[in-house]
Amino acid sequence: MERIYLDNSAASRVDAGVLEAMLPYFTAKYGNASSLHMFGAEAKDAMEAARTQAAALINAKPEEIIFTSGGTESDNLAIKGIAAAKCGKGDHIITTNIEHPAVLEPCRYLERLGYKVTYARVGSDGIVDANEVAKAITDKTILISVMHANNEIGTIQPVEEIGKIARERGITFHTDAVQTAGKIPVDVEKLGVSLLSISAHKLHGPKGAGILYVREGTPLEPLLHGGGHENGLRSGTENIPGIVGTGKACEVAKRDLVANAAHMLKLRDRLIGGLLTLDEAHLNGSRERRLPNNANIRFLGIEGEALVLLLGEKGIAASTGSACSSKKLQASHVLLALGLPEWQTHGSLRLTLSKYTTAEEIDRALAEIPPAVARLRAMSPVWKKLKAGEKIGHVKEKGHAHMG
Protein backbone atom coordinates (compact mmCIF):
# COMPACT_ATOMS: atom_id res chain seq x y z
CA MET A 1 0.00 0.00 0.00
CA GLU A 2 1.38 3.36 -1.02
CA ARG A 3 1.60 5.76 1.92
CA ILE A 4 0.20 9.26 1.55
CA TYR A 5 1.69 11.94 3.76
CA LEU A 6 -0.74 14.75 4.58
CA ASP A 7 0.82 15.95 7.82
CA ASN A 8 3.36 18.43 6.50
CA SER A 9 2.60 20.99 9.21
CA ALA A 10 3.97 18.46 11.71
CA ALA A 11 7.15 17.67 9.78
CA SER A 12 8.14 17.71 6.15
CA ARG A 13 10.33 15.59 3.93
CA VAL A 14 13.91 16.82 3.62
CA ASP A 15 14.54 18.12 0.11
CA ALA A 16 17.12 16.04 -1.78
CA GLY A 17 19.27 19.11 -2.46
CA VAL A 18 19.19 19.99 1.24
CA LEU A 19 20.37 16.54 2.28
CA GLU A 20 23.13 16.62 -0.32
CA ALA A 21 24.33 19.99 0.96
CA MET A 22 24.41 18.72 4.55
CA LEU A 23 26.21 15.40 4.08
CA PRO A 24 29.82 16.62 3.76
CA TYR A 25 29.49 18.37 7.12
CA PHE A 26 29.12 15.08 8.97
CA THR A 27 32.10 13.08 7.78
CA ALA A 28 34.48 15.35 5.85
CA LYS A 29 33.98 18.95 6.99
CA TYR A 30 33.27 18.23 10.63
CA GLY A 31 35.26 21.02 12.25
CA ASN A 32 34.13 23.39 14.96
CA ALA A 33 33.35 26.79 13.47
CA SER A 34 35.29 28.45 16.31
CA SER A 35 38.56 26.63 15.51
CA LEU A 36 41.42 28.52 13.91
CA HIS A 37 42.52 25.77 11.52
CA MET A 38 41.17 24.93 8.07
CA PHE A 39 38.51 22.56 9.44
CA GLY A 40 37.15 25.43 11.48
CA ALA A 41 37.33 27.84 8.57
CA GLU A 42 35.32 25.64 6.21
CA ALA A 43 32.65 25.16 8.89
CA LYS A 44 32.53 28.90 9.54
CA ASP A 45 32.32 29.69 5.82
CA ALA A 46 29.46 27.24 5.38
CA MET A 47 27.64 28.74 8.34
CA GLU A 48 27.97 32.29 7.01
CA ALA A 49 26.79 31.21 3.56
CA ALA A 50 23.74 29.62 5.22
CA ARG A 51 23.12 32.84 7.14
CA THR A 52 23.04 34.76 3.87
CA GLN A 53 20.64 32.22 2.33
CA ALA A 54 18.31 32.39 5.36
CA ALA A 55 18.38 36.19 5.42
CA ALA A 56 17.45 36.34 1.73
CA LEU A 57 14.24 34.33 2.29
CA ILE A 58 12.87 36.95 4.69
CA ASN A 59 14.52 40.12 3.34
CA ALA A 60 16.82 40.49 6.37
CA LYS A 61 20.52 41.18 6.79
CA PRO A 62 22.71 38.11 7.42
CA GLU A 63 23.88 39.51 10.77
CA GLU A 64 20.25 39.59 11.93
CA ILE A 65 19.94 35.79 11.70
CA ILE A 66 20.50 33.68 14.84
CA PHE A 67 20.63 29.92 14.34
CA THR A 68 18.73 27.95 16.99
CA SER A 69 17.54 24.40 17.60
CA GLY A 70 14.11 25.08 16.08
CA GLY A 71 10.83 26.93 16.38
CA THR A 72 10.35 26.32 20.09
CA GLU A 73 13.76 27.70 21.00
CA SER A 74 13.30 30.68 18.69
CA ASP A 75 9.94 31.55 20.29
CA ASN A 76 11.35 31.11 23.80
CA LEU A 77 14.41 33.22 23.03
CA ALA A 78 12.24 36.00 21.56
CA ILE A 79 9.76 36.14 24.42
CA LYS A 80 11.89 35.46 27.47
CA GLY A 81 14.81 37.31 25.89
CA ILE A 82 12.77 40.50 25.48
CA ALA A 83 11.22 40.16 28.94
CA ALA A 84 14.69 39.90 30.47
CA ALA A 85 16.17 42.70 28.33
CA LYS A 86 13.30 45.07 29.21
CA CYS A 87 13.23 44.14 32.88
CA GLY A 88 12.19 47.20 34.86
CA LYS A 89 10.88 49.04 31.77
CA GLY A 90 7.51 47.31 31.63
CA ASP A 91 5.79 44.08 32.51
CA HIS A 92 3.03 43.63 29.95
CA ILE A 93 2.92 41.31 26.92
CA ILE A 94 0.19 40.98 24.28
CA THR A 95 -0.37 37.78 22.34
CA THR A 96 -3.37 35.81 21.04
CA ASN A 97 -5.37 32.85 22.28
CA ILE A 98 -4.45 30.66 19.28
CA GLU A 99 -0.65 30.78 19.52
CA HIS A 100 1.47 27.66 19.42
CA PRO A 101 2.37 26.30 22.89
CA ALA A 102 5.96 27.45 22.20
CA VAL A 103 4.60 31.01 22.59
CA LEU A 104 1.78 30.42 25.08
CA GLU A 105 3.87 28.50 27.60
CA PRO A 106 6.72 31.04 27.81
CA CYS A 107 3.99 33.68 28.33
CA ARG A 108 2.43 31.62 31.14
CA TYR A 109 5.86 31.13 32.65
CA LEU A 110 6.39 34.90 32.64
CA GLU A 111 2.97 35.35 34.28
CA ARG A 112 4.19 33.15 37.11
CA LEU A 113 7.16 35.51 37.45
CA GLY A 114 4.81 38.49 37.77
CA TYR A 115 4.43 39.68 34.17
CA LYS A 116 0.95 40.44 32.85
CA VAL A 117 -0.21 38.92 29.57
CA THR A 118 -3.21 39.87 27.43
CA TYR A 119 -4.44 37.03 25.19
CA ALA A 120 -6.32 38.78 22.35
CA ARG A 121 -9.20 36.61 21.15
CA VAL A 122 -9.79 35.56 17.57
CA GLY A 123 -13.17 35.66 15.85
CA SER A 124 -15.07 32.59 14.66
CA ASP A 125 -12.97 32.77 11.47
CA GLY A 126 -9.79 32.16 13.49
CA ILE A 127 -8.33 35.60 12.83
CA VAL A 128 -7.40 38.17 15.44
CA ASP A 129 -8.58 41.76 15.05
CA ALA A 130 -5.60 44.15 14.92
CA ASN A 131 -7.71 46.71 16.78
CA GLU A 132 -8.10 44.30 19.70
CA VAL A 133 -4.32 44.12 19.91
CA ALA A 134 -4.04 47.92 19.66
CA LYS A 135 -6.61 48.41 22.42
CA ALA A 136 -4.68 46.16 24.78
CA ILE A 137 -1.51 48.29 24.59
CA THR A 138 -0.54 50.11 27.78
CA ASP A 139 2.53 52.15 28.69
CA LYS A 140 3.87 48.99 30.31
CA THR A 141 3.67 46.88 27.14
CA ILE A 142 7.11 45.54 26.23
CA LEU A 143 6.24 42.94 23.60
CA ILE A 144 3.55 41.92 21.12
CA SER A 145 3.73 38.36 19.77
CA VAL A 146 1.23 37.31 17.10
CA MET A 147 1.75 34.26 14.90
CA HIS A 148 1.93 34.76 11.13
CA ALA A 149 -0.35 31.79 10.46
CA ASN A 150 -1.89 29.25 12.77
CA ASN A 151 -0.48 25.73 12.79
CA GLU A 152 -3.82 23.92 13.21
CA ILE A 153 -6.28 25.82 11.06
CA GLY A 154 -3.88 27.72 8.79
CA THR A 155 -5.47 31.14 9.25
CA ILE A 156 -3.20 34.02 8.26
CA GLN A 157 -3.12 36.78 10.86
CA PRO A 158 -3.01 40.55 10.14
CA VAL A 159 0.67 40.75 11.08
CA GLU A 160 1.43 43.64 8.72
CA GLU A 161 -1.34 45.73 10.29
CA ILE A 162 -0.19 44.89 13.81
CA GLY A 163 3.39 45.64 12.76
CA LYS A 164 2.36 49.18 11.81
CA ILE A 165 0.68 49.65 15.19
CA ALA A 166 3.70 48.27 17.05
CA ARG A 167 6.06 50.57 15.14
CA GLU A 168 3.93 53.64 15.84
CA ARG A 169 3.83 52.80 19.53
CA GLY A 170 7.50 51.79 19.69
CA ILE A 171 6.79 48.28 20.94
CA THR A 172 8.89 45.24 20.05
CA PHE A 173 6.92 42.89 17.80
CA HIS A 174 7.57 39.16 17.36
CA THR A 175 5.89 36.77 14.97
CA ASP A 176 6.07 32.99 14.83
CA ALA A 177 6.42 32.34 11.08
CA VAL A 178 7.03 28.61 11.44
CA GLN A 179 4.03 27.74 9.26
CA THR A 180 4.38 30.53 6.70
CA ALA A 181 8.07 30.48 5.73
CA GLY A 182 8.25 28.74 2.37
CA LYS A 183 4.45 28.78 1.92
CA ILE A 184 3.70 32.49 1.47
CA PRO A 185 6.03 35.52 1.20
CA VAL A 186 7.65 36.44 4.52
CA ASP A 187 9.31 39.86 4.47
CA VAL A 188 10.45 41.32 7.79
CA GLU A 189 10.26 44.87 6.41
CA LYS A 190 6.71 44.53 5.12
CA LEU A 191 5.59 42.73 8.27
CA GLY A 192 7.23 45.34 10.50
CA VAL A 193 8.57 42.77 12.95
CA SER A 194 11.64 42.96 15.19
CA LEU A 195 11.73 39.22 15.85
CA LEU A 196 10.62 36.29 13.69
CA SER A 197 10.83 32.53 14.28
CA ILE A 198 11.34 29.83 11.64
CA SER A 199 11.72 26.07 11.96
CA ALA A 200 13.81 24.28 9.32
CA HIS A 201 11.94 20.98 9.32
CA LYS A 202 8.67 22.63 8.29
CA LEU A 203 10.24 23.82 5.04
CA HIS A 204 11.95 20.65 3.89
CA GLY A 205 15.01 21.19 6.05
CA PRO A 206 16.34 19.06 8.92
CA LYS A 207 14.81 18.66 12.38
CA GLY A 208 16.56 20.27 15.33
CA ALA A 209 17.38 23.47 13.46
CA GLY A 210 15.73 26.87 13.19
CA ILE A 211 16.18 30.59 13.00
CA LEU A 212 15.37 33.61 15.05
CA TYR A 213 15.51 36.85 13.12
CA VAL A 214 16.53 39.69 15.43
CA ARG A 215 16.29 43.18 13.95
CA GLU A 216 19.45 45.21 14.38
CA GLY A 217 19.30 47.23 17.59
CA THR A 218 16.72 45.02 19.32
CA PRO A 219 17.81 44.46 22.93
CA LEU A 220 17.72 40.75 23.72
CA GLU A 221 19.04 38.57 26.54
CA PRO A 222 20.15 35.03 25.67
CA LEU A 223 18.62 31.86 27.11
CA LEU A 224 21.91 29.99 26.82
CA HIS A 225 24.97 31.61 28.32
CA GLY A 226 28.41 30.27 27.49
CA GLY A 227 31.05 30.77 24.84
CA GLY A 228 29.26 33.69 23.22
CA HIS A 229 28.36 32.09 19.90
CA GLU A 230 25.79 33.73 17.59
CA ASN A 231 26.68 37.24 18.68
CA GLY A 232 26.34 36.25 22.32
CA LEU A 233 22.66 35.36 21.84
CA ARG A 234 22.99 31.59 21.58
CA SER A 235 26.03 29.95 23.09
CA GLY A 236 26.94 26.40 22.19
CA THR A 237 28.92 24.86 19.35
CA GLU A 238 26.98 25.48 16.17
CA ASN A 239 25.07 22.60 14.57
CA ILE A 240 26.84 23.03 11.24
CA PRO A 241 25.05 20.28 9.24
CA GLY A 242 21.70 21.57 10.56
CA ILE A 243 22.64 25.17 9.77
CA VAL A 244 23.82 24.26 6.25
CA GLY A 245 20.53 22.37 5.73
CA THR A 246 18.52 25.30 7.04
CA GLY A 247 20.28 27.70 4.66
CA LYS A 248 19.78 25.41 1.67
CA ALA A 249 16.13 24.83 2.58
CA CYS A 250 15.59 28.61 2.71
CA GLU A 251 17.29 29.04 -0.66
CA VAL A 252 15.16 26.34 -2.30
CA ALA A 253 12.01 27.69 -0.64
CA LYS A 254 12.67 31.19 -1.95
CA ARG A 255 13.47 29.96 -5.45
CA ASP A 256 10.29 27.86 -5.77
CA LEU A 257 7.91 29.83 -3.55
CA VAL A 258 5.44 31.05 -6.17
CA ALA A 259 5.22 27.75 -8.05
CA ASN A 260 4.93 25.67 -4.86
CA ALA A 261 2.22 27.91 -3.40
CA ALA A 262 0.17 27.72 -6.61
CA HIS A 263 0.57 23.92 -6.73
CA MET A 264 -0.51 23.45 -3.11
CA LEU A 265 -3.36 25.92 -3.35
CA LYS A 266 -4.91 24.10 -6.31
CA LEU A 267 -4.74 20.75 -4.52
CA ARG A 268 -5.91 22.21 -1.22
CA ASP A 269 -9.00 23.68 -2.86
CA ARG A 270 -9.77 20.36 -4.51
CA LEU A 271 -9.43 18.65 -1.13
CA ILE A 272 -11.55 21.15 0.80
CA GLY A 273 -14.17 21.29 -1.96
CA GLY A 274 -14.46 17.51 -2.04
CA LEU A 275 -14.69 17.06 1.73
CA LEU A 276 -17.24 19.83 2.22
CA THR A 277 -19.70 17.94 0.04
CA LEU A 278 -20.07 15.47 2.93
CA ASP A 279 -23.02 15.86 5.27
CA GLU A 280 -22.23 17.94 8.39
CA ALA A 281 -18.63 18.62 7.35
CA HIS A 282 -17.42 22.13 8.13
CA LEU A 283 -14.20 24.03 7.47
CA ASN A 284 -12.41 25.26 10.60
CA GLY A 285 -11.07 28.78 10.08
CA SER A 286 -11.35 31.29 7.25
CA ARG A 287 -11.28 29.87 3.74
CA GLU A 288 -9.89 33.05 2.18
CA ARG A 289 -7.17 34.06 4.64
CA ARG A 290 -5.64 30.63 4.85
CA LEU A 291 -2.32 28.92 4.15
CA PRO A 292 -2.19 27.29 0.71
CA ASN A 293 -1.36 23.92 2.27
CA ASN A 294 -3.92 23.65 5.10
CA ALA A 295 -7.31 21.94 5.19
CA ASN A 296 -8.95 21.49 8.59
CA ILE A 297 -12.42 20.00 8.54
CA ARG A 298 -14.68 18.93 11.36
CA PHE A 299 -16.99 16.00 10.78
CA LEU A 300 -19.78 16.18 13.33
CA GLY A 301 -20.70 13.08 15.30
CA ILE A 302 -17.32 11.35 15.26
CA GLU A 303 -14.06 11.51 17.18
CA GLY A 304 -10.84 12.56 15.45
CA GLU A 305 -8.38 10.08 16.90
CA ALA A 306 -10.49 7.17 15.66
CA LEU A 307 -10.66 8.81 12.22
CA VAL A 308 -6.89 9.37 12.06
CA LEU A 309 -6.27 5.73 13.04
CA LEU A 310 -8.77 4.44 10.46
CA LEU A 311 -7.11 6.56 7.78
CA GLY A 312 -3.76 5.23 8.94
CA GLU A 313 -5.04 1.75 8.11
CA LYS A 314 -5.54 3.01 4.56
CA GLY A 315 -2.05 4.48 4.39
CA ILE A 316 -3.09 8.08 4.89
CA ALA A 317 -1.17 10.15 7.46
CA ALA A 318 -3.23 12.99 8.96
CA SER A 319 -3.71 14.64 12.35
CA THR A 320 -6.48 15.90 14.61
CA GLY A 321 -7.09 18.49 17.31
CA SER A 322 -9.24 16.02 19.20
CA ALA A 323 -8.90 15.91 22.99
CA CYS A 324 -8.49 12.13 22.93
CA SER A 325 -5.38 12.49 20.80
CA SER A 326 -3.69 15.00 23.09
CA LYS A 327 -1.43 14.26 26.02
CA LYS A 328 -3.62 16.29 28.34
CA LEU A 329 -6.97 15.01 27.00
CA GLN A 330 -8.01 18.59 26.39
CA ALA A 331 -9.73 19.83 23.28
CA SER A 332 -7.56 21.98 21.05
CA HIS A 333 -7.35 25.54 22.39
CA VAL A 334 -7.48 26.75 18.80
CA LEU A 335 -10.79 25.03 18.00
CA LEU A 336 -12.25 26.22 21.32
CA ALA A 337 -11.07 29.76 20.49
CA LEU A 338 -13.32 29.64 17.39
CA GLY A 339 -16.26 29.46 19.80
CA LEU A 340 -17.26 25.94 18.77
CA PRO A 341 -19.31 23.89 21.24
CA GLU A 342 -16.97 21.41 22.87
CA TRP A 343 -18.62 18.31 21.37
CA GLN A 344 -17.87 19.64 17.89
CA THR A 345 -14.14 20.04 18.55
CA HIS A 346 -13.64 16.27 18.74
CA GLY A 347 -14.25 15.49 15.09
CA SER A 348 -11.60 17.64 13.44
CA LEU A 349 -9.19 16.39 10.81
CA ARG A 350 -6.13 18.37 9.74
CA LEU A 351 -4.64 17.63 6.32
CA THR A 352 -1.53 19.59 5.39
CA LEU A 353 0.08 19.46 1.96
CA SER A 354 3.58 20.08 0.64
CA LYS A 355 5.26 20.69 -2.68
CA TYR A 356 5.55 16.91 -2.99
CA THR A 357 1.80 16.25 -2.67
CA THR A 358 0.28 15.01 -5.95
CA ALA A 359 -3.21 15.23 -7.46
CA GLU A 360 -3.39 11.41 -7.33
CA GLU A 361 -2.75 11.49 -3.59
CA ILE A 362 -5.49 14.05 -3.06
CA ASP A 363 -7.89 11.95 -5.10
CA ARG A 364 -7.06 8.89 -3.04
CA ALA A 365 -7.61 10.85 0.17
CA LEU A 366 -10.95 12.01 -1.23
CA ALA A 367 -11.84 8.39 -1.94
CA GLU A 368 -10.77 7.05 1.48
CA ILE A 369 -11.98 9.74 3.89
CA PRO A 370 -15.76 9.61 3.21
CA PRO A 371 -16.12 5.85 3.92
CA ALA A 372 -14.02 6.20 7.09
CA VAL A 373 -16.25 9.03 8.30
CA ALA A 374 -19.37 7.04 7.38
CA ARG A 375 -18.10 3.99 9.22
CA LEU A 376 -17.54 5.90 12.46
CA ARG A 377 -20.85 7.69 12.12
CA ALA A 378 -22.65 4.38 11.70
CA MET A 379 -21.53 3.41 15.20
CA SER A 380 -21.99 6.83 16.82
CA PRO A 381 -24.96 7.51 19.13
CA VAL A 382 -24.16 11.23 18.83
CA TRP A 383 -24.55 11.10 15.05
CA LYS A 384 -27.83 9.25 15.46
CA LYS A 385 -29.15 11.99 17.73
CA LEU A 386 -27.91 14.71 15.43
CA LYS A 387 -29.75 13.16 12.48
CA ALA A 388 -32.88 12.73 14.61
CA GLY A 389 -32.78 16.46 15.29
CA GLU A 390 -32.04 16.04 18.98
CA LYS A 391 -30.01 18.63 20.85
CA ILE A 392 -26.45 17.52 21.56
CA GLY A 393 -24.76 18.49 24.76
CA HIS A 394 -26.45 16.46 27.42
CA VAL A 395 -26.76 12.74 27.56
CA LYS A 396 -29.80 11.66 29.49
CA GLU A 397 -28.34 9.25 31.96
CA LYS A 398 -30.10 5.96 32.20
CA GLY A 399 -29.44 3.43 34.91
CA HIS A 400 -26.68 4.53 37.22
CA ALA A 401 -24.81 7.46 35.94
CA HIS A 402 -21.22 8.05 35.18
CA MET A 403 -20.05 11.25 33.60
CA GLY A 404 -16.84 10.67 31.69
Next chain:
Amino acid sequence: MAGYTDKVMEHFRNPRNMGELKEPDGVGEVGNPACGDVMSMMIKVKDGRIADIKFQTFGCAAAIATSSMITELAKGKTLEEALKLTRTDVAEQLGGLPPIKMHCSNLAADALHAAITDYLERHKR
Protein backbone atom coordinates in the same frame (compact mmCIF):
# COMPACT_ATOMS: atom_id res chain seq x y z
CA MET B 1 -0.24 3.21 16.76
CA ALA B 2 -1.19 5.66 19.51
CA GLY B 3 0.23 3.26 22.09
CA TYR B 4 -2.55 0.67 21.65
CA THR B 5 -2.11 -3.08 21.90
CA ASP B 6 -2.75 -5.27 18.85
CA LYS B 7 -5.90 -6.51 20.58
CA VAL B 8 -7.26 -2.97 20.96
CA MET B 9 -6.54 -2.25 17.29
CA GLU B 10 -8.13 -5.54 16.25
CA HIS B 11 -11.37 -4.74 18.10
CA PHE B 12 -11.26 -1.18 16.77
CA ARG B 13 -10.94 -2.49 13.21
CA ASN B 14 -13.55 -5.22 13.63
CA PRO B 15 -15.91 -4.24 16.42
CA ARG B 16 -18.16 -7.08 17.62
CA ASN B 17 -21.87 -6.59 18.24
CA MET B 18 -22.00 -3.06 16.92
CA GLY B 19 -25.44 -1.63 16.24
CA GLU B 20 -28.87 -1.55 17.81
CA LEU B 21 -31.42 -4.10 19.05
CA LYS B 22 -35.08 -3.97 18.16
CA GLU B 23 -37.14 -3.73 21.34
CA PRO B 24 -34.28 -4.01 23.82
CA ASP B 25 -35.04 -5.13 27.36
CA GLY B 26 -32.54 -2.70 28.84
CA VAL B 27 -30.71 0.39 27.56
CA GLY B 28 -27.76 2.14 29.16
CA GLU B 29 -26.02 5.27 27.99
CA VAL B 30 -23.04 6.93 29.67
CA GLY B 31 -20.48 9.59 28.88
CA ASN B 32 -20.62 13.14 27.66
CA PRO B 33 -20.29 14.36 24.07
CA ALA B 34 -18.38 17.40 25.34
CA CYS B 35 -15.73 15.03 26.70
CA GLY B 36 -15.62 13.06 23.45
CA ASP B 37 -17.01 9.76 24.72
CA VAL B 38 -20.59 8.48 24.65
CA MET B 39 -21.44 4.79 24.91
CA SER B 40 -24.83 3.27 24.43
CA MET B 41 -25.52 -0.37 25.29
CA MET B 42 -28.66 -2.41 24.53
CA ILE B 43 -29.44 -5.84 25.98
CA LYS B 44 -31.95 -8.64 25.44
CA VAL B 45 -32.50 -10.78 28.54
CA LYS B 46 -33.73 -14.38 28.50
CA ASP B 47 -33.96 -16.66 31.53
CA GLY B 48 -31.86 -14.25 33.57
CA ARG B 49 -29.04 -14.22 31.01
CA ILE B 50 -27.86 -11.67 28.48
CA ALA B 51 -29.14 -13.29 25.30
CA ASP B 52 -28.07 -10.51 22.98
CA ILE B 53 -26.16 -7.25 23.31
CA LYS B 54 -25.31 -4.38 20.96
CA PHE B 55 -23.37 -1.18 21.38
CA GLN B 56 -23.02 2.21 19.76
CA THR B 57 -20.07 4.44 20.63
CA PHE B 58 -18.89 7.95 19.89
CA GLY B 59 -15.25 8.13 20.87
CA CYS B 60 -11.65 7.22 20.23
CA ALA B 61 -10.24 3.82 19.25
CA ALA B 62 -10.01 2.80 22.94
CA ALA B 63 -13.67 3.70 23.50
CA ILE B 64 -14.74 1.59 20.51
CA ALA B 65 -12.51 -1.36 21.45
CA THR B 66 -13.66 -1.45 25.09
CA SER B 67 -17.30 -1.34 23.96
CA SER B 68 -16.71 -4.22 21.59
CA MET B 69 -14.84 -6.22 24.23
CA ILE B 70 -17.50 -5.89 26.91
CA THR B 71 -20.19 -7.16 24.58
CA GLU B 72 -18.09 -10.29 24.03
CA LEU B 73 -17.53 -10.69 27.77
CA ALA B 74 -21.17 -10.12 28.71
CA LYS B 75 -22.95 -12.20 26.08
CA GLY B 76 -24.42 -15.38 27.61
CA LYS B 77 -23.62 -14.36 31.18
CA THR B 78 -26.25 -14.13 33.93
CA LEU B 79 -27.15 -10.60 34.97
CA GLU B 80 -25.39 -11.22 38.26
CA GLU B 81 -22.19 -12.29 36.53
CA ALA B 82 -22.38 -9.40 34.08
CA LEU B 83 -22.77 -6.90 36.90
CA LYS B 84 -19.46 -8.13 38.30
CA LEU B 85 -17.57 -7.24 35.10
CA THR B 86 -15.35 -4.24 35.77
CA ARG B 87 -13.39 -1.69 33.80
CA THR B 88 -10.25 -3.54 34.86
CA ASP B 89 -11.56 -6.79 33.33
CA VAL B 90 -12.13 -5.02 30.02
CA ALA B 91 -8.69 -3.40 30.02
CA GLU B 92 -7.01 -6.71 30.94
CA GLN B 93 -8.80 -8.61 28.19
CA LEU B 94 -7.53 -6.03 25.71
CA GLY B 95 -3.96 -6.50 26.88
CA GLY B 96 -4.01 -3.14 28.66
CA LEU B 97 -4.87 0.45 27.75
CA PRO B 98 -2.63 3.52 27.74
CA PRO B 99 -2.82 4.92 31.31
CA ILE B 100 -4.36 8.18 30.12
CA LYS B 101 -7.24 6.25 28.50
CA MET B 102 -8.06 4.14 31.56
CA HIS B 103 -10.65 6.58 32.86
CA CYS B 104 -12.33 8.46 30.04
CA SER B 105 -12.38 5.85 27.31
CA ASN B 106 -13.10 2.87 29.51
CA LEU B 107 -16.79 3.42 30.20
CA ALA B 108 -17.99 0.19 28.63
CA ALA B 109 -18.51 -1.59 31.97
CA ASP B 110 -20.49 1.42 33.20
CA ALA B 111 -22.67 1.35 30.09
CA LEU B 112 -23.35 -2.37 30.55
CA HIS B 113 -24.21 -1.90 34.23
CA ALA B 114 -26.50 0.99 33.28
CA ALA B 115 -28.33 -1.23 30.76
CA ILE B 116 -28.77 -3.99 33.34
CA THR B 117 -29.99 -1.51 35.95
CA ASP B 118 -32.48 -0.19 33.40
CA TYR B 119 -33.70 -3.75 32.78
CA LEU B 120 -34.04 -4.47 36.50
CA GLU B 121 -35.98 -1.24 37.07
CA ARG B 122 -38.35 -2.00 34.22
CA HIS B 123 -39.01 -5.47 35.63
CA LYS B 124 -39.56 -4.55 39.26
CA ARG B 125 -42.60 -6.26 40.70
